[in-house]
Amino acid sequence: MFAFSLALALLPFISATVIDVQVGAGGKLAYSPEAISAKVGDQVVFHFNAKNHTVTQSSFASPCGKKDGGVNSGFQPVPANQTDNLPTFTVTVNNTDPIWIYCAQAANTPNSHCGAGMVFAINCGLDGAPNSFTNFKNSALAIGASLSASAAAASSTAYTPASTASAADAAWTTAAYGDYTIPPAPTATLVTQAVTLGTSSWTTTYSSYPGSAAPTPNSVEGTVHKVIVGGPGKLAFDPPTISAQPRDVVVFEFHQKNHTVTQSSFDDPCRKLNANGVTGFDSGFMPVADDATEFPTWNFTVTDTAPVWAYCRQQLPSSHCGAGMVFAINSVETSPRNFAAFQNVAKALNGTAVLSTSPNNTTTTSQDPSGAASVKVGFASVSILVAALIGSLL
Ligand SMILES: *[C@@H]1O[C@H](CO)[C@@H](O)[C@H](O)[C@H]1NC(C)=O
Ligand SMILES: *[C@@H]1O[C@H](CO)[C@@H](O)[C@H](O)[C@H]1NC(C)=O
Numbered sequence: 001m002f003a004f005s006l007a008l009a010l011l012p013f014i015s016a017t018v019i020d021v022q023v024g025a026g027g028k029l030a031y032s033p034e035a036i037s038a039k040v041g042d043q044v045v046f047h048f049n050a051k052n053h054t055v056t057q058s059s060f061a062s063p064c065g066k067k068d069g070g071v072n073s074g075f076q077p078v079p080a081n082q083t084d085n086l087p088t089f090t091v092t093v094n095n096t097d098p099i100w101i102y103c104a105q106a107a108n109t110p111n112s113h114c115g116a117g118m119v120f121a122i123n124c125g126l127d128g129a130p131n132s133f134t135n136f137k138n139s140a141l142a143i144g145a146s147l148s149a150s151a152a153a154a155s156s157t158a159y160t161p162a163s164t165a166s167a168a169d170a171a172w173t174t175a176a177y178g179d180y181t182i183p184p185a186p187t188a189t190l191v192t193q194a195v196t197l198g199t200s201s202w203t204t205t206y207s208s209y210p211g212s213a214a215p216t217p218n219s220v221e222g223t224v225h226k227v228i229v230g231g232p233g234k235l236a237f238d239p240p241t242i243s244a245q246p247r248d249v250v251v252f253e254f255h256q257k258n259h260t261v262t263q264s265s266f267d268d269p270c271r272k273l274n275a276n277g278v279t280g281f282d283s284g285f286m287p288v289a290d291d292a293t294e295f296p297t298w299n300f301t302v303t304d305t306a307p308v309w310a311y312c313r314q315q316l317p318s319s320h321c322g323a324g325m326v327f328a329i330n331s332v333e334t335s336p337r338n339f340a341a342f343q344n345v346a347k348a349l350n351g352t353a354v355l356s357t358s359p360n361n362t363t364t365t366s367q368d369p370s371g372a373a374s375v376k377v378g379f380a381s382v383s384i385l386v387a388a389l390i391g392s393l394l
């Protein structure tokens, strides 16, 4: 009896835990991890990385709206070069009710961090439950999409591609050949925005798509992304899709067999891009012997934040592209033109699979096995002034 009451008395002290959460680590608009479970008495310590984020309490019903009387860190601006002594904000868990959190930066604008999926939860429902984290984040993303759509509609500089009359009646269309139905091309909006990187500032004009992110480079040097092409028994790019910012370098490392990386387009995945005066990039064939230990590389520098689609041009003994050997940079994973949809078009047009009339209308939010964020923030196309941008930084 004595032992029992002692244990009970000590329980709150023994079991209270400190849980660390990174806010905006790696320049991502995300909390990491995205969702946690915590016991009464636990302390959740948020560490604010570079940029200017908040930890603000909302509700499940209104993910991007401040809850009256809820916890709120306020804005925590952190310079790009600060990597230690990060400011923190601590939330004490007082009961087992779910606590819903979002970043209030750029609230109610198309650049809303919450609308880009920058949300977090403590003690939310499991996946499958109505109040799961996935459902919470999806409603935040839907708010972001609707903010972008209304900004596009309101913008007097909005333009529509010649092929679509307006975003509202943008109809499903067909791929370049094969009568295969594909989602409409997104409608772009011209945006002029001031960009600050460290001590440099400049103004850039770019085309923004619904769900697309800001054109801010990660750093003056850019980030290096490595992609493995092929390998023993593999007809794939690994990883098959990346998100990259202007100035980033993608290093394609060619492994076994004889592959290429060649730029194509969403509606013509297995042929080299050649439209409107734009010719796609092409690494050329990179034969690699079965016993090779050194692998040739070919580099591509990202200049744009619009999606870049690519494939392997090898057709011997059968089409690699038709087998699904395709790759994308900055595919907007929350849109119908996501990576899976692109790969389906490739398989339908050049694969041996029986042609179906329409791809699945998949809208996915990728999640890594740890449950941490890998929300594709979507992208904007920096079509103009990239040269001016580089000049201003050197
Ligand atoms: C941080 O963001 C808030 C809201 O957008 C803004 O008012 C504030 O000036 C920003 N602080 C810095 C240092 O950029
Ligand atoms: C960050 O950059 C600013 C301006 O260049 C400089 O004053 C500051 O000392 C730097 N801080 C660190 C931690 O490097």
Ligand SMILES: *[C@@H]1O[C@H](CO)[C@@H](O)[C@H](O)[C@H]1NC(C)=O
Pocket (backbone or CB within 6 Å): 071, 091, 092, 093, 094, 099
């Ligand atoms: C828990 O209670 C403390 C003390 O009343 C309060 O400051 C804190 O904001 C509460 N935590 C939450 C998540 O509401």
Ligand SMILES: *[C@@H]1O[C@H](CO)[C@@H](O)[C@H](O)[C@H]1NC(C)=O
Pocket (backbone or CB within 6 Å): 258, 285, 287, 314, 315, 316
């Ligand atoms: C690589 O593939 C291309 C296209 O099929 C072919 O022309 C070339 O001879 C191949 N190279 C080697 C070394 O097998």
Ligand SMILES: *[C@@H]1O[C@H](CO)[C@@H](O)[C@H](O)[C@H]1NC(C)=O
Pocket (backbone or CB within 6 Å): 224, 249, 251, 297, 298, 299
């Ligand atoms: C590609 O870029 C990487 C990293 O910047 C560099 O080490 C490599 O030599 C480059 N490869 C080629 C073929 O230019």
Ligand SMILES: *[C@@H]1O[C@H](CO)[C@@H](O)[C@H](O)[C@H]1NC(C)=O
Pocket (backbone or CB within 6 Å): 177, 270, 271, 312, 313, 314, 315, 319, 320, 321, 322, 349, 350
């Ligand atoms: C895909 O099919 C088209 C049309 O038959 C053909 O022109 C193209 O070369 C094929 N591409 C690949 C990589 O199989």
Ligand SMILES: *[C@@H]1O[C@H](CO)[C@@H](O)[C@H](O)[C@H]1NC(C)=O
Pocket (backbone or CB within 6 Å): 344, 360
């Ligand atoms: C598309 O949907 C069908 C029917 O629901 C399913 O059998 C198939 O596996 C799906 N394909 C992909 C690529 O998700």
Ligand SMILES: *[C@@H]1O[C@H](CO)[C@@H](O)[C@H](O)[C@H]1NC(C)=O
Pocket (backbone or CB within 6 Å): 172, 358, 359, 360, 361
């Ligand atoms: C996909 O969505 C479009 C537009 O909502 C619809 O017209 C089409 O029938 C859908 N296709 C499938 C296979 O569900």
